Amino acid sequence: KAENADIVLATDPDADRVGVAVKTADGSFELLNGNQTASLLFFYVLNRWKENGLLKGKEYIVKTIVTTDLLSEIAQSFGVEVYNVLTGFKYIADIIGKNEGKKRFIVGGEESYGYLAGPYVRDKDAVVSSMLICEMAAYYRSIGSSIKQRLEEIYQQYGRYYNKVDAFSFPGLSGMDKMKGIMVSLRQNPPTEFAGKKVVETIDYAEPEKTGLPKANVLIYKL
Secondary structure (H helix, E strand, O other): OOOOOOEEEEEOOOOOEEEEEEEOOOOOEEEOOHHHHHHHHHHHHHHHHHHOOOOOOOEEEEEEOOOOOHHHHHHHHOOOEEEEEOOOHHHHHHHHHHOOOOOEEEEEEEOOOEEEEOOOOOOOOHHHHHHHHHHHHHHHHHOOOOHHHHHHHHHHHHOOOOOOOOOOOOOHHHHHHHHHHHHHHHHHOOOOEEOOEEOOEEEEOOOHHHHOOOOOOOEEEEO
């Protein structure tokens, strides 16, 4: 506030994750979650690639399965392919390696504040991400806009996405057994609704033959 800053950035000590706070219209600061920052970054980078004539039809982005589907909507609107992978940047790096010489990687990310632009580092990279966030803030300011305003425009264009994470702790050996029991129960007695909303699709990542991804103890319900 003393510096009248537009944005505040903070990385963790090894500079692979970056958090962002942006100034709002009333002068207060709003902390962006990882999905919001990813959506802003993906939209900005894809727009710049488009403006510079770099989208040739062989480009792609990568996101993890627990990261907002808004990224898929954004990429598809630019005609860019989307890869969904399990949580962890090793899976994003694996896709980059497999596509080397065939397709061009633009940007990748996950909701836990990790982003990657360009195929060089092949891991979460808060150094390049911080530079891009600053570039994005400067660009939007130069055209009389702001990061906060652009986020609202993205929601208006693609629909408003709300993301919430709940964490449950099960300490000790008994906790591990309890977690396993919960997952077994969910598979043996599949829920048919949540809060009155019917389950229309269940994706079980323990079935790699159906998901095309390595086996993982993850269940996704679409309502």
